[in-house]
Amino acid sequence: MxxxxxxxxxxxxxxxxxxxxxxxxxxxxxxxxxxxxxxxxxxxxxxxxxxxxxxxxxVRSANAVPVAARLAKIAADQWHSLENLWGVAASFDACGAIWIARDNGQGGNAKWDSLEQRMREMSIDFHKVDASDARAVLPHFVKLYDDELYYLEPGALQFDPxxxxxxxxxxxxxxxxxxxxxxxxxxxxxxxxxxxxxxxxxxxxxxxxxxxxxxxxxxxxxxxxxxxxxxxVSAEPVCVVNWLTSYSDIESVFPIIADYINLAYFRLWRDNEIHMHQPRKRVLRETARAFAESPLSVVGADFVNDPTNQGLGYSQIRVYEEISRHRFDNIGQSVYGSGYKSYFDITPxxxxxxxxxxxxxxxxxxxxxxxxxxxxxxxxxxxxxxxxxxxxxxxxxxxxSIARFDQAYMNDFWERVSGIDNSLEAEAEASAL
Ligand SMILES: Cc1cc2nc3c(=O)[nH]c(=O)nc-3n(C[C@H](O)[C@H](O)[C@H](O)COP(=O)(O)OP(=O)(O)OC[C@H]3O[C@@H](n4cnc5c(N)ncnc54)[C@H](O)[C@@H]3O)c2cc1C
Structure with missing residues (x-):
């Protein structure tokens, strides 16, 4: 041909x-x-x-940015009928997700309750459940605490990449x-x-x-x-760890755990592992720093593919172990299965x-x-x-649209990288908060 x-x-x-x-x-x-x-x-x-x-x-739909939530909802529906859209189907677990947030008093958290309200207005099923309902859908080795709130998103899906x-x-x-x-x-x-x-x-x-x-x-x-x-666009490093667990501990597929108390996402991985990673950093100053501290990423991202940049350090695994122990009572007996450094693609x-x-x-x-x-x-x-x-x-x-990153926007953004917001004084002020 x-x-x-x-x-x-x-x-x-x-x-x-x-x-x-x-x-x-x-x-x-x-x-x-x-x-x-x-x-x-x-x-x-x-x-x-x-x-x-x-x-x-x-794949989850709840999102604080309304149009992103709307797009995620459309995408979630399309995943279910991918065969109509692409001519081939994809397999996934329709496992749902439990989001865990801090109880700021009297069983509530204004920010999360308002997210629930906004999602309801968009017909996205994301609703508060009490601890006993959360307990019922989570495996026995997940630890729940008194000062927590739980939101269930039944429509969340998980894929094997x-x-x-x-x-x-x-x-x-x-x-x-x-x-x-x-x-x-x-x-x-x-x-x-x-x-x-x-x-x-x-x-x-x-x-x-x-x-x-x-x-x-x-x-x-x-x-x-x-x-x-x-x-x-830049790349922000993030660590991923998979803990081996006993196959006999896993009774069935359990919901994704979006743990906003320990700032980590957990999910069942290949039937007998718990997969975890931390979310993107959201503070603008940190984002700007990802552009500044990885100057290579501004002109190229091949370091993403370099095996030497994908290994995890011993201390990083221990940090993840601490976080996981706070949420799972079987991590003490669990074994580190595998881990790697990956990269979020981020914009300003x-x-x-x-x-x-x-x-x-x-x-x-x-x-x-x-x-x-x-x-x-x-x-x-x-x-x-x-x-x-x-x-x-x-x-x-x-x-x-890319047009939003005009010269004025980028000048302001770079000011956060190299300007007063990134000075030692600002650092001291931020760490005093
Ligand atoms: C740890 C981690 C967990 C994540 N979990 C989730 C999640 O659960 N759900 C979710 O929605 N998102 C998640 N993400 C985000 C998600 O991985 C990315 O947003 C998504 O994969 C981006 O896909 P892409 O096609 O834009 O990029 P890529 O897959 O990187 O594709 C870009 C391609 O361009 C190619 N390329 C580069 N230069 C050239 C060139 N000159 N010529 C030809 N080709 C070129 C590259 O080789 C590459 O294959 C996660 C990210 C990380 C790091």
Whole structure:
């Protein structure tokens, strides 16, 4: 078969978001009578080998950002009927989630109760349950305390990321998406109006296209810097540990535990392990620091793939053990099974970058901000709306345009990295709080 060198759409990056974008665009084109194989993914390593290889596979909808919650709800429904959307189904546990929050007095916590209220208004089932109800759905080795509140999200799902990689491959094949692995994008050829005429690869290929989708996560800054486009994404390290437990302890799949007292997510992992990691740091100063302290991440993210950057230190495992002991009474007898360092893709405001680039007319971004696996199917549909023209999902991306990171925003942001907010005095003040 002759290999094509011109495409309707080229997607850079074969992670979950790049694959979803390619599949959704290809299906729209086929639906509209276009010829087959007019979408191509360029992936410099292997499909699903970036951040998509090392996440926790948790899909939950409750979110303090209303439009993010709405998108998550749409995505959760789409996961259930993925076969209609992608032509292949995905397997997952419909395990639900228990969120644990601090009781700020009289059985309440205003912030969490208001989240419950907002979720109800959006038809997302996220409701407070009492300790005995929480006890009933959690395994006996989970410790509960008097000063805690519990919220149940019955619709939460959990995936096995390794199995899900296979779904990505199958769906690309099923939908005739061209997939070029081990193909690195190194440059662009531009038209007179600044739009992208062709993508150039490290192997010396020139691939012409009408549209480009950037789904290269934290590698994006390095790809677009040579043509003068800043894409503010960085990578924040996070540790992951899997504790072996006794198979006889696990009676059935138990809910994901989003523990906001110990700041950790726990889930059942491959039937006999407890998987844990801590959430993204949310303080703006810390986020800015991730950009400042990992200067490499601003121009490239290959350190993510370097095995020497994936190992865990002894003390880090001990810290996680302490946290886990607070929540589980079987961790004392548990054995460290495996662990690794992974990376959150983060933007300055921790929100996604979705939609067209205001500087290059045929470039669309699809970037996650540390919590994007769950949105995979709906993000693909959003990208397809932007590329093929559609209104079903694109309006939901309005607040995630890259245009929000204008010069004034970035000046203010960098001031937090190098300016007064990052001085020794500010440090002392913060630690005194
Ligand atoms: C520990 C941990 C737990 C997480 N748990 C969850 C969770 O439970 N639920 C959830 O929703 N999210 C979770 N996340 C977040 C989630 O992993 C990411 O948001 C998501 O995987 C991002 O996918 P992506 O497709 O954007 O990125 P990636 O999978 O990194 O894809 C980008 C791809 O671009 C490729 N690329 C880079 N440069 C080039 C180039 N020049 N040419 C061609 N290709 C290139 C890379 O090789 C890579 O494969 C977690 C993250 C971490 C770190």
């Amino acid at each position: 002759k290999v094509r060198t011109d495409y309707h759409t080229i997607v850079i990056g074969g992670g979950c978001l790049g694959c979803a974008s390619a599949i959704s665009v290809q299906r729209r084109l086929l639906r509209d009578g276009d010829d087959e194989s007019s979408v191509c993914i360029l992936e410099k390593n292997l499909v699903g080998s970036g951040l998509t290889a090392r996440h926790s596979g948790i 390794t199995t899900f990689r296979n779904v990505l491959y199958k769906a690309l094949e099923q939908n005739s998406v061209q997939m070029r692995e081990k193909t690195e994008v190194v440059a662009f050829e531009r038209n007179e109006d600044g739009s992208i005429a062709a993508v150039l690869t490290k192997d010396g290929d020139r691939l012409a296209c009408s549209h480009v989708v950037n789904a290269a996560g934290p590698w994006s800054p390095a790809i677009f810097a040579p043509i003068g486009l800043s894409v503010p 405001d921790l929100k996604f970058i979705l939609g067209p680039d205001h500087r290059v007319s045929n470039l669309v971004h699809c970037l996650g901000a540390g919590q994007a696996f769950k949105y995979t199917p709906v993000f693909g549909e959003i990208v397809a709306d932007f590329v093929c023209g559609g209104e079903n999902y694109a309006p939901l991306a309005a607040e995630f």
